[in-house]
Amino acid sequence: MNKISFWSDDYPRPTDLPVAAELPTEIDIAIIGGGYTGLSAARTLAKSGTSVVVLERETIGWGASSRNAGITSSGLKAGMMTIFKRYGKEYGQKFWDASLDMLELIKELDTEEGIDFDWHQGGDLGLAFKASHFESMKTRSKWYKDQLGDELEVIPPSKLRAEIGSDFFHGGVIDRHGAGLHPAKLVFGLAEVAARHGALLCEEAGVFKIEKEAHGFTLHTVKGVLKAKELIVATNGYTDQLVPKINAKTFPVGSYSIVTEPLSKELQEEISPKDHVFYDSKWFLNYFRLTPDGRMLWGGRNNLSTTLDLMKSAKILRAQMIRAFPQLADIPVTHTWTGQLGLTFDLMPNLGHVNGIHFAFGYGGHGLHTALYSGREIAWLITGEKTSSPFMEIPHQTYFFYRNKPWFLPFAAYFYRFKDWIS
Structure with a gap:
C-alpha cells in the first residue's frame, strides 16, 4: 500500500514547474507557504504588478493542497445557521456571499486561467448518519430557503437509493453548489499561473527568522537572506512557532484518507449514479467521492492527532x-495518507495582521475554496483593491491555555465521540 497522497502519485509535481533558481535579495511582498493560500495571493499580487516571492519550506503544494479530498461546497465550517446566530443577519449574509464567491473563484481559475483540474459540479450530498440527523437536515433546508433564498433538496430515505448505492444512511440533502476536482492538478496549475504573471516560486526555502524593521522585514531562510516590504504568512495547518502570536490563533488537526483500485463502470454507476460528492452528519464525519479515474476515496478522522499510524x-x-x-x-486499497488542516476555536477562517505581518488560515477542513479566496482577499487588502473584509471585522476566539502545542486534542476527541454517540 502506498503511503503517499493518491493525488500526488496520480499527478506528480511537474518537473518543469517554473521555480526560481536563486532567492531574490529584495522584493515588495514575501509569502511564506506554497499552497492554495500563498499561491492565490501571489497570483493576485503579480497580476497587479507587485513583485512577489513565494517561500515554501518543502516543495510547492507539498501540504494539504495536494492531500485534500478535492471537494468544494457552499458555506463555512461553522455552519451558516450558527454564523447568523452568532454574528447577526448582516454579517451572516456577508459570509454566505463570500462562500459563493469562493466557488466562483475556482471557476475563474478554470475559465480565465485555463487550469485543467477535472472540475465537475454534481452537487454534494450530505447524508444522515442517524434518523434524528435527518430531522435536523430538514430544519436546515427550510432555514436555507427562508433566510438565504437557497435550495437544499431534501432526499427522504425511501428515495436515497437513486442518489447513492448504499442503504446505510437515513436520508440526506443535496447542495447543488458542491463539486469535485483534482487538488494536485489545481495547486500545480495555480503555481504555473502565478509564475506566468510574474511571481517567483522558491522551494526548499524555509524561513527560520523574521526581523521587523522600519520599512519592512528581513527574512532569514535556508537559502539566504531576503528583504521584503510586506509579509504574508500562509501556512494554515502547518503553522509553526515562527510567529508565536499567529500560531496561538490556530492549531493543526490530522485528516486521513484511503483510495481503492479503480472500480468497474457498473460499480461506479451504482455507488454514485449522479456524480455527487458526499459527507455524513457525524461530528467525526466521513467524506467520500469517486476520483476522476473511478476509484473510491474515503476520508475522515477517528482521532484529531496528526501522527496516527497510516496503516492503522x-x-x-x-x-x-x-x-x-x-x-x-473485495476491492483493494492502494493508497493511505494524511494531511493537516488548520482549525480555529470559533471554526471561522482567520484573516488579519500581527506586528505588520498579514496572515490567513483556519479553514477547518473547508480549505480548498476558502484558502483560494483568503489568499486573494489578503492580496486585495494589501493592494487597496479592497479596504475591509468581514473575516477581519469579527472577534476571533482564543484561549489562554493554548500557546504552542494543542495538548487538549485527545480530550476533544473523546468529547466529539461522545456527541456522536448521544446524538
Whole structure:
C-alpha cells in the first residue's frame, strides 16, 4: 500500500514547474507557504504588478493542497445557521456571499486561467448518519430557503437509493453548489499561473527568522537572506512557532484518507449514479467521492492527532467504508495518507495582521475554496483593491491555555465521540 497522497502519485509535481533558481535579495511582498493560500495571493499580487516571492519550506503544494479530498461546497465550517446566530443577519449574509464567491473563484481559475483540474459540479450530498440527523437536515433546508433564498433538496430515505448505492444512511440533502476536482492538478496549475504573471516560486526555502524593521522585514531562510516590504504568512495547518502570536490563533488537526483500485463502470454507476460528492452528519464525519479515474476515496478522522499510524488509519477507514458499501469489501486499497488542516476555536477562517505581518488560515477542513479566496482577499487588502473584509471585522476566539502545542486534542476527541454517540 502506498503511503503517499493518491493525488500526488496520480499527478506528480511537474518537473518543469517554473521555480526560481536563486532567492531574490529584495522584493515588495514575501509569502511564506506554497499552497492554495500563498499561491492565490501571489497570483493576485503579480497580476497587479507587485513583485512577489513565494517561500515554501518543502516543495510547492507539498501540504494539504495536494492531500485534500478535492471537494468544494457552499458555506463555512461553522455552519451558516450558527454564523447568523452568532454574528447577526448582516454579517451572516456577508459570509454566505463570500462562500459563493469562493466557488466562483475556482471557476475563474478554470475559465480565465485555463487550469485543467477535472472540475465537475454534481452537487454534494450530505447524508444522515442517524434518523434524528435527518430531522435536523430538514430544519436546515427550510432555514436555507427562508433566510438565504437557497435550495437544499431534501432526499427522504425511501428515495436515497437513486442518489447513492448504499442503504446505510437515513436520508440526506443535496447542495447543488458542491463539486469535485483534482487538488494536485489545481495547486500545480495555480503555481504555473502565478509564475506566468510574474511571481517567483522558491522551494526548499524555509524561513527560520523574521526581523521587523522600519520599512519592512528581513527574512532569514535556508537559502539566504531576503528583504521584503510586506509579509504574508500562509501556512494554515502547518503553522509553526515562527510567529508565536499567529500560531496561538490556530492549531493543526490530522485528516486521513484511503483510495481503492479503480472500480468497474457498473460499480461506479451504482455507488454514485449522479456524480455527487458526499459527507455524513457525524461530528467525526466521513467524506467520500469517486476520483476522476473511478476509484473510491474515503476520508475522515477517528482521532484529531496528526501522527496516527497510516496503516492503522487505513484499517479504520476501510472498515467504515465497507460498513456503508459492503459491495467494496473485495476491492483493494492502494493508497493511505494524511494531511493537516488548520482549525480555529470559533471554526471561522482567520484573516488579519500581527506586528505588520498579514496572515490567513483556519479553514477547518473547508480549505480548498476558502484558502483560494483568503489568499486573494489578503492580496486585495494589501493592494487597496479592497479596504475591509468581514473575516477581519469579527472577534476571533482564543484561549489562554493554548500557546504552542494543542495538548487538549485527545480530550476533544473523546468529547466529539461522545456527541456522536448521544446524538
